[in-house]
Amino acid sequence: MNNINTNKSSNNLKPESLDWSLIQTEMKNKLGLDIYESWLKKINFVEEFNNYLLLSVPTRFIRDWITSRYLDQILQTIKNYKKEIIRIEFKIIEKNEEEIQKENNFKSIENNKNVSFIKDSYLQYNRIDPNKRFENFIIGSSNKLAYEASIKVSENISHYNPLYIYGGVGLGKTHLLNSIGLEFKKNCQIMFISAERFMYQFVKSIKANDMVKFKEHFRNTDILLIDDIQFMNGKEAMQEEFFHTFNALLDKGAQIIVTADRSPNKLSRIQERIKSRFLGGLVIDIQKPDYELRKKIVKKKIEELNNLYPDQIKISQDIQEFISSEITVSIRELVGAINRIVSFSRIYKKMPNLTETKIVLKDLLNIAENKVTIDMIQTLVCKFFKISKNEMLSSRRSRYLVRPRQTAIYLTKILTSKSLPEIGREFSNRDHTTIIHSVKTIEKLKQNDPELVDNINNLKNQILYNNKENEI
Numbered sequence: 001m002n003n004i005n006t007n008k009s010s011n012n013l014k015p016e017s018l019d020w021s022l023i024q025t026e027m028k029n030k031l032g033l034d035i036y037e038s039w040l041k042k043i044n045f046v047e048e049f050n051n052y053l054l055l056s057v058p059t060r061f062i063r064d065w066i067t068s069r070y071l072d073q074i075l076q077t078i079k080n081y082k083k084e085i086i087r088i089e090f091k092i093i094e095k096n097e098e099e100i101q102k103e104n105n106f107k108s109i110e111n112n113k114n115v116s117f118i119k120d121s122y123l124q125y126n127r128i129d130p131n132k133r134f135e136n137f138i139i140g141s142s143n144k145l146a147y148e149a150s151i152k153v154s155e156n157i158s159h160y161n162p163l164y165i166y167g168g169v170g171l172g173k174t175h176l177l178n179s180i181g182l183e184f185k186k187n188c189q190i191m192f193i194s195a196e197r198f199m200y201q202f203v204k205s206i207k208a209n210d211m212v213k214f215k216e217h218f219r220n221t222d223i224l225l226i227d228d229i230q231f232m233n234g235k236e237a238m239q240e241e242f243f244h245t246f247n248a249l250l251d252k253g254a255q256i257i258v259t260a261d262r263s264p265n266k267l268s269r270i271q272e273r274i275k276s277r278f279l280g281g282l283v284i285d286i287q288k289p290d291y292e293l294r295k296k297i298v299k300k301k302i303e304e305l306n307n308l309y310p311d312q313i314k315i316s317q318d319i320q321e322f323i324s325s326e327i328t329v330s331i332r333e334l335v336g337a338i339n340r341i342v343s344f345s346r347i348y349k350k351m352p353n354l355t356e357t358k359i360v361l362k363d364l365l366n367i368a369e370n371k372v373t374i375d376m377i378q379t380l381v382c383k384f385f386k387i388s389k390n391e392m393l394s395s396r397r398s399r400y401l402v403r404p405r406q407t408a409i410y411l412t413k414i415l416t417s418k419s420l421p422e423i424g425r426e427f428s429n430r431d432h433t434t435i436i437h438s439v440k441t442i443e444k445l446k447q448n449d450p451e452l453v454d455n456i457n458n459l460k461n462q463i464l465y466n467n468k469e470n471e472i
């Protein structure tokens, strides 16, 4: 734990809950994308107390780095939102930040209070990143087909309609979607939106009695790009609207491109008729990058970074090969690893050697082995409270089952990278609102119940320790 006191005064204003994503955005603006992507993005919000925040980072190295370099600025940013906060504490939790990001996005849909910063303009969705173009999409055998189909679609609308691209996290789906958007931007009305935003906008339009505008807006587009459709899990009315929008667009010859983390058949919360629409177009997957592609990406990205800065950085062949062979999970991790190495070299004015590289990349290197599973959490919590797994997963609401169930849900939320709907599914298809409720209940109880805190810490250790044992 790392405590930093900046001032002693604190008032008794009841704190409003802090929106971490807002603070992250501001840190990104303040400290620059480079530093943000390499370090600050790794910080997750854990808990808020009266006058301090508990944050988490994935490794000790990252914590030390952040506290020695950026702590003052982080605290200052937080204080701009909430001046009562006078201290930050870090703890180390190994997590996959990508999933958490998604979860936070999801939370903001749930909680209107938190999304008030999203301006009303529909155009806010069309945030196409000019840096994600076809020209800097590097091709290998795992993504060639998806790339070619995307190019085809950009040249010839309605050739494949819809085009459905799926694959794991960080493999380049959003990059391709962006590239298509950039190609069309010049002469078409395009709409680039994540499924989560679509849901958010839908709910908001209903509340504001503004469905006409919503419909018009979507149906006027020539190109509809929808990212991460797996997060679409809304109520019937929303799926209905989505289906009709979809059909209306196809009828008028608009092009639709959809991405997802899984094939259409495996989308669990989406109506059959929508899935069959997806299957009616071209469905293409992106696989994990092989060694060849990883090496190509490492080389190209280093070149790109070198072009940005006058002081050329030579990253040795050894290190390049090490990164290419060790970071296999996704291209995002790979790019993150390269950014870190380059940050390191710029700050220390030297190249890291292999040992330093391993330290700098520790959390990325371990990602695959450090998975805490929901099953493991459920098993250990059941054992601890002496109930059976069937009881935990049942719908019974007896007191002796409710608390353990909520505890397991809470622990899943803080120890895994699962999104709220995913957690709900693993707990006998409970609704994500139940999941939020459970988490909040435990958080609240923890404030006045030292025994509960003890139990949770105990369980946390068991889960993390159990995980380490499995690794050996």
Ligand code: ADP
Binding pocket: 132, 136, 137, 138, 139, 143, 167, 168, 169, 170, 171, 172, 173, 174, 175, 176, 297, 331, 332, 335
């Ligand atoms: P996904 O949407 O599949 O989760 P992204 O498209 O966001 O993944 O890609 C993650 C990161 O990796 C982005 O920075 C992206 O630019 C980069 N990236 C992914 N695939 C490639 C590729 N083939 N060539 C270059 N960069 C890539």
Ligand code: MG
Binding pocket: 170, 173, 174, 175, 227, 228
């Ligand atoms: Mg994406």
